[in-house]
Amino acid sequence: MADRRRINGPTGGTSAPVFSKYVIKSPEDGSDRPSRTRPGNVPRKMFLKTGVTPSASGSAYLELEASKQSLTSTRGLASLSTSGLKLTCTVHGPRPLPKSAPFSPHIILSTHVKYAPFATRKRRGYIRDSTERDLGVHLETALRGVIIGDRWPKSGVDVIITILEGEEDQWWGDDRGRAAAGAEEWGMMSVLSGCVTVASAAIVDAGIDCVDVVSGGVAAIIREPKGSLMSTMLVLDPVPSEHQEILAACVVAYLPGRDEITDLWVRGEIGPLRSSEKSFSYEDLANNAVQAALGSHRVLVGALKETAEMKMHH
Amino acid sequence: MSQISTVAVPGQLLGSTSKYIPGPGTHVHNSNLYASILGPVTATVPPKPAGPQKRLTKITPAAPAPLPTVSIDRNLSEAGPGKDGTIAKAEILPEVNSTVLCRVTRITPRQASVAILVVGETVLDGEWQGLIRVQDVRATEKDKVKIFESFRPGDIVRAVVISLGDQANYYLSTASNHLGVIMATSEAGNAMYPVSWKEYKDPETGMSENRKVAKPF
Numbered sequence: 001m002a003d004r005r006r007i008n009g010p011t012g013g014t015s016a017p018v019f020s021k022y023v024i025k026s027p028e029d030g031s032d033r034p035s036r037t038r039p040g041n042v043p044r045k046m047f048l049k050t051g052v053t054p055s056a057s058g059s060a061y062l063e064l065e066a067s068k069q070s071l072t073s074t075r076g077l078a079s080l081s082t083s084g085l086k087l088t089c090t091v092h093g094p095r096p097l098p099k100s101a102p103f104s105p106h107i108i109l110s111t112h113v114k115y116a117p118f119a120t121r122k123r124r125g126y127i128r129d130s131t132e133r134d135l136g137v138h139l140e141t142a143l144r145g146v147i148i149g150d151r152w153p154k155s156g157v158d159v160i161i162t163i164l165e166g167e168e169d170q171w172w173g174d175d176r177g178r179a180a181a182g183a184e185e186w187g188m189m190s191v192l193s194g195c196v197t198v199a200s201a202a203i204v205d206a207g208i209d210c211v212d213v214v215s216g217g218v219a220a221i222i223r224e225p226k227g228s229l230m231s232t233m234l235v236l237d238p239v240p241s242e243h244q245e246i247l248a249a250c251v252v253a254y255l256p257g258r259d260e261i262t263d264l265w266v267r268g269e270i271g272p273l274r275s276s277e278k279s280f281s282y283e284d285l286a287n288n289a290v291q292a293a294l295g296s297h298r299v300l301v302g303a304l305k306e307t308a309e310m311k312m313h314h
Numbered sequence: 315m316s317q318i319s320t321v322a323v324p325g326q327l328l329g330s331t332s333k334y335i336p337g338p339g340t341h342v343h344n345s346n347l348y349a350s351i352l353g354p355v356t357a358t359v360p361p362k363p364a365g366p367q368k369r370l371t372k373i374t375p376a377a378p379a380p381l382p383t384v385s386i387d388r389n390l391s392e393a394g395p396g397k398d399g400t401i402a403k404a405e406i407l408p409e410v411n412s413t414v415l416c417r418v419t420r421i422t423p424r425q426a427s428v429a430i431l432v433v434g435e436t437v438l439d440g441e442w443q444g445l446i447r448v449q450d451v452r453a454t455e456k457d458k459v460k461i462f463e464s465f466r467p468g469d470i471v472r473a474v475v476i477s478l479g480d481q482a483n484y485y486l487s488t489a490s491n492h493l494g495v496i497m498a499t500s501e502a503g504n505a506m507y508p509v510s511w512k513e514y515k516d517p518e519t520g521m522s523e524n525r526k527v528a529k530p531f
Contacts, residue, residue, distance in 0.1 A: 057439070095439065096440050096442050096443070099481075101481060148341060151350075153407070154478060154481075204323070204351070205352070207352070209324075209339070209341070209350040209351055210324040210350055211324070211325060211343070211350065212324055213325055255325065256325075257348065258325070301323050307352065308354070312354065
């Protein structure tokens with residue numbers, strides 16, 4: 001379906017130009033390649049705030065710290081940023097269902113996830129594509145298990161997330177050489193995890209009854225050179241552009257209070273491994289994703305308590 | 315009434331069901347009470363039953379002390395010392411038996427369609443559709459009720475919810491003395507005053523119109 005109302009760029013999407021004067025060394029050289037400076041078990045710093053959109057019943061904004069660029073040659077060039085997730089979420093409802101909708105004894109949840117056209121290096125379209133629909137379905141699954149739906153009969157709630165800055169699927173240097181289609185969409189994983197956390201905050205802000213606050217977490221198994229050999233490693237909250245090869249990644253939506261998982265998404269394959277590489281099970285991967293979720297849960301609870309204090313003493 | 319001055323986050327453990335009764339904003343899981351919304355936790359002890367104590371005719375074990383009810387205030391800003399006096403929006407839904415204020419939008423011989431504006435004391439954000447069927451207008455002489463002589467579009471009606479109804483409408487009833495039209499405008503467009511249980515009068519033209527009038531206080 002073509003979007004005829006706006007003047008659009010090429011349908012395939014375009015990459016922001018990388019001017020050669022900024023690129024001192026060629027990307028094939030690899031010395032410009034960003035690398036993870038955090039230890040494997042430390043997630044990125046997170047900023048979360050509720051009540052950012054006054055017209056909505058509930059809203060929240062989430063930002064992940066952009067990873068530090070150690071390279072002077074690329075400083076300040078936005079198109080080369082490795083990451084810094086920025087999401088905003090608005091919740092509208094509970095509100096009356098449209099007249100055509102059948103009777104429902106519980107709340108009808110609908111989720112929409114949309115990348116802003118400028119969210120990634122490769123420009124996104126205005127119409128929701130399959131990635132965004134996929135994220136929406138995952139988010140809905142994650143939230144459905146948390147909301148106490150029968151407290152709100154005959155009503156609907158819309159959860160709308162706009163991704164202002166998304167996660168890249170790989171380092172821009174790799175992007176240039178290979179066809180873009182070759183890369184797995186690893187960026188989606190951290191985006192989903194952020195979506196779950198931010199939506200959870202916005203839903204609580206809207207005053208919709210929940211069983212617990214759900215938070216998202218990601219873990220990945222990466223392969224990187226260590227000396228002359230390759231080795232595998234489990235990392236929390238991976239930034240895809242910081243890793244040369246991601247073998248598998250896992251997102252969970254986790255309820256710490258009940259020790260339940262409402263959404264689990266694993267991508268990639270762990271094996272086959274070389275003899276020098278440490279092997280991990282999918283269970284390890286999921287457990288570590290839960291650890292990452294616990295980290296974001298702490299931020300979530302802190303932000304929510306702040307919200308409550310502010311509302312009570314405004 | 316004791317106040318636990320803590321803010322609860324959904325999923326926070328509040329206590330065992332053997333010690334507390336779940337109130338609004340909480341839920342029970344594995345015989346434990348958990349918060350389900352964000353807000354300050356309050357525990358209310360029900361007052362001791364007043365009145366003369368019966369003379370003991372036999373010795374019975376003392377009645378168990380009533381359990382305190384734990385609830386979470388949905389209206390965060392009202393719980394605090396709100397200075398500006400703005401009414402915070404707290405989204406609530408019409409429930410069976412709640413008294414609502416609504417505006418008549420459309421009438422047919424069989425029913426009056428209304429838009430529910432206020433539930434209890436809370437002004438709603440959205441407009442919820444309601445329906446007053448001809449048999450629910452008043453309690454007596456139901457067969458002689460005519461919708462046209464009970465409501466007109468634009469009237470403000472106090473009604474009670476009798477059912478969540480079908481897909482679109484809540485079913486409302488005005489079959490009680492204190493329920494019915496509380497504000498009405500005449501065909502000339504003037505605000506009218508009630509003169510009897512079935513009549514409103516226009517102060518300027520002196521014409522009277524039929525309505526199902528709510529009993530003034």
